[in-house]
Amino acid sequence: MMPEKAREYLLAALAGTPEVLERLLAGVHAEDRRWDFRPDSSRFTLREAVAHLADWEPIHVERLCRLRDETDPSLPDVDEGEVAIENDYAHSDPHGSLEWMRAGRQQLLHALETLPADAWTRPGLREGVGHITIESFVAMIAGHDGYHLRQVAQWLTLADLALPEEG
Numbered sequence: 001m002m003p004e005k006a007r008e009y010l011l012a013a014l015a016g017t018p019e020v021l022e023r024l025l026a027g028v029h030a031e032d033r034r035w036d037f038r039p040d041s042s043r044f045t046l047r048e049a050v051a052h053l054a055d056w057e058p059i060h061v062e063r064l065c066r067l068r069d070e071t072d073p074s075l076p077d078v079d080e081g082e083v084a085i086e087n088d089y090a091h092s093d094p095h096g097s098l099e100w101m102r103a104g105r106q107q108l109l110h111a112l113e114t115l116p117a118d119a120w121t122r123p124g125l126r127e128g129v130g131h132i133t134i135e136s137f138v139a140m141i142a143g144h145d146g147y148h149l150r151q152v153a154q155w156l157t158l159a160d161l162a163l164p165e166e167g
Contacts, residue, residue, distance in 0.1 A: 048089040057104025077127040
């Protein structure tokens with residue numbers, strides 16, 4: 001079982017993600033070309049990354065509730081590329097996505113903060129990943145956040161170098 005302090009740090013990291021994301025994107029206005037800059041054709045633009053993070057919050061909450069409430073549930077994989085097309089990430093409102101992400105994260109944090117200590121080890125099977133517990137699932141969410149926060153910081157830096165100032 002994960003030490004109590006480690007869980008506290010995980011919850012703090014999860015709570016901080018919307019704040020860090022909003023701070024990184026604070027100077028990017030709605031019509032800014034950086035939202036759609038794509039330095040790597042196999043990865044999301046900034047606009048798409050924020051929509052993706054927002055869309056995943058209810059998925060995280062659903063998976064957490066299933067792990068909490070069901071006996072060894074099987075959690076299906078979700079095709080993020082398919083969801084991006086279905087939900088038209090390329091034309092999403094990034095500031096609306098930030099608000100949606102923050103609201104969804106509050107729901108996730110509430111569910112985690114009210115979770116009994118002994119529930120953190122409840123198991124499940126995640127398609128494409130294998131056997132997980134709530135602890136490892138929450139660590140995966142924090143890692144997923146970190147992956148995209150790093151991407152946002154990198155994309156902003158690359159966009160500033162690649163896109164000339166508009167006159």
